[in-house]
Amino acid sequence: MSTTRAPVRSSNEDEVDVVVVGGGSAGLSAAKILARSRRSVLLIDAGHGRNAPAGGVHNYLYAEGTAPATLLEIGRSEAHAYDVEVVEGTATAAAVLTDPRPGGPRFTVTLSTGDEPGRTVEARRVVLATGLVDVLPDVAGLAQRWGRDVLHCPFCHGWEVRDQAVGVLGTNPMALHQVMLFRQLTDDVVYFQHTAPDPGDDQVEQLAALGVEWVVGQVTAVQTTDDALTGLQMADGRVFARQAVAVSTGLEARTDLLADLGLDTTDLELGGVVAGHYLPTDPAGLTATAGVWAAGNVAAPMAQVITSAAAGSGVGAAVHMELMGEDIEVAVAALRARRESQASSFSAATEAEVCERVLGDRRHGAAL
Ligand SMILES: Cc1cc2nc3c(=O)[nH]c(=O)nc-3n(C[C@H](O)[C@H](O)[C@H](O)COP(=O)(O)OP(=O)(O)OC[C@H]3O[C@@H](n4cnc5c(N)ncnc54)[C@H](O)[C@@H]3O)c2cc1C
Structure with a gap:
């Protein structure tokens, strides 16, 4: 190098x-x-x-x-x-x-x-x-787990949570897309609708077909034990045991x-x-x-x-x-400027005159 x-x-x-x-x-x-x-x-x-x-x-x-x-x-x-x-x-x-x-x-x-x-x-x-900057939803404890067991991208860390109990936290319509991507990595996916819009009939059918539990209501907090995510707590007091949470930021x-x-x-x-x-x-x-x-x-x-x-x-x-x-x-402009200045200060007529004065009849290489 x-x-x-x-x-x-x-x-x-x-x-x-x-x-x-x-x-x-x-x-x-x-x-x-x-x-x-x-x-x-x-x-x-x-x-x-x-x-x-x-x-x-x-x-x-x-x-x-x-x-x-x-x-x-x-x-x-x-x-x-x-x-x-x-x-x-x-x-x-x-x-x-x-x-x-x-x-x-x-x-x-x-x-x-x-x-x-x-x-x-x-x-x-x-x-x-x-x-x-990834803007996380306002759920207590979520930011502290970000990049560890709170994830966003199945390609980045889906393999690392394969076969685990994964929750997908809905914040927008893309959450259902995330559900499908994580469902490829584990059989155990729970969809927390949270602030996402209601799924359409087709999507409800897809969730059922893939065996994904659909939970309606606000998620309020992430629960942890010994520096590992253990569950999600709902506003109504329910707690769902989970090992990892996926969220669209x-x-x-x-x-x-x-x-x-x-x-x-x-x-x-x-x-x-x-x-x-x-x-x-x-x-x-x-x-x-x-x-x-x-x-x-x-x-x-x-x-x-x-x-x-x-x-x-x-x-x-x-x-x-x-x-x-x-x-x-810039180089071409400089070259042109040089040529122009040479041309104006040393024209063909000037060159002939200088030759004549300095060399006289010897100017063509032959002394006559
Ligand atoms: C938790 C998490 C895990 C991820 N894991 C993966 C993974 O496994 N594989 C993968 O392919 N992708 C992963 N990604 C995505 C990956 O982080 C991005 O694709 C990647 O970082 C984008 O690179 P970047 O250079 O555009 O930005 P960044 O890597 O974010 O770099 C931007 C840099 O610019 C600096 N900066 C910003 N403003 C200024 C300023 N005014 N003056 C000086 N410096 C400034 C920042 O401090 C930062 O260092 C992950 C994302 C997240 C959130």
């Missing part, structure tokens, strides 16, 4: 090609592919990865079951090996420069770290990889810097309801603000670790190509 410093465009060390905000799988992948193309990259990460509470990352090829913190450490060291400047801290503000130099958009991003509050970096491009893109960059989120519609908000981009990851790109859960709430990494990689490559186009434009 090369440790040669990538060429930096400017003598100003607080000017880089790209600032990547967020260092989960999306941000780290974007940073690494950019740095391997010798782009100067600063990545800032607050270190609150979405899957941090989970014991292991599943469905990530070549690293099955690796702890999120370990994967993060590996990703940071890979990025660092290609001279990405990895900063632990928070990007607190950004601005689109109103008077950009020729060649494309320019930005400033303000970083807050323990050491350097308020450091401002100038960047040619910004990649937002800030992820999302609100999926809210982190909105840090969006307003500063002239961006906003849009509704995420799932099952006919608004299940959260995300930052829209074009298929390549470009946002509505030229020069600002996005990858991972901030723009694709359903993306997993591997697909977020893939999105980051794609965005990194696209940003590099955009910068390459800009570099070529």
